[in-house]
Amino acid sequence: MAPRDIKPLVLYGIYPTANPVKVAIILEILNIPYELKSTDFRQCKEPEYLAINPNGRCPAIHDPNTGIYLWESGAIVEYLVDEYDKENAISFSSLHEKYHLRQWLHFQVSGQGPYIGQFSWFKWYHVEKFPSAVDRYAKETRRVMGVVDLGLKDKEWLVGGKMTYADICLVPWFFWAKRIGGDEWYAEQVSELPNFQKWWNKIIEVPKIKEFCAGIAQFDPSYVPKDVLDRLNNKTA
Incomplete structure (x- = not known):
């Protein structure tokens, strides 16, 4: 600490x-x-x-x-x-665990966030509506959930038998996916992912995580100003 x-x-x-x-x-x-x-x-x-x-x-x-x-x-x-985190509250200093943590963090940064970000973009913000793009990124989000489910086989947490930053960093984007797709969609995606469900139900009850995810749940997509959307859609310089 x-x-x-x-x-x-x-x-x-x-x-x-x-x-x-x-x-x-x-x-x-x-x-x-x-x-x-x-x-x-x-x-x-x-x-x-x-x-x-x-x-x-x-x-x-x-x-x-x-x-x-x-x-x-x-x-x-x-x-x-x-x-x-000198006391390794959410990390490890041992070689294998240290790099397994980084492995999952790099997966989150490169293989989770970008797909869910595109899911939100094509669902909410893209000026032209492409159902095929929404469907593609919804399916990629489900695939990423499946990767985590496999990573949790026979264990409660991703690395080293305790909650670490590898687990924590995946949560906001998965909660974001739930906000994008809706509760019914989300329940369908995780219905055949028992390891994911068990992990998810545990980690979202961690007080600090629960508090921040409540904010994501209340996010209003119209929060993004129109002039910003115009620029993102390349309507303005």
């Missing part, structure tokens, strides 16, 4: 989108003090924020204790664990 005498970190994020929530949960579980600097979709493209993250996306962090600015949620999670 984090030392008590550290200065609060700054988390730049759009709440309750999945990647900022992922980082916020890690901060909360490790008892790392932080300030949420709410950064909306327009601010992400302003010069002040682009100087922190040239990719113009959230999240990013600033740690005044080390002086680092960091973006990309996976890199942020690895940094927080390396710097502030």
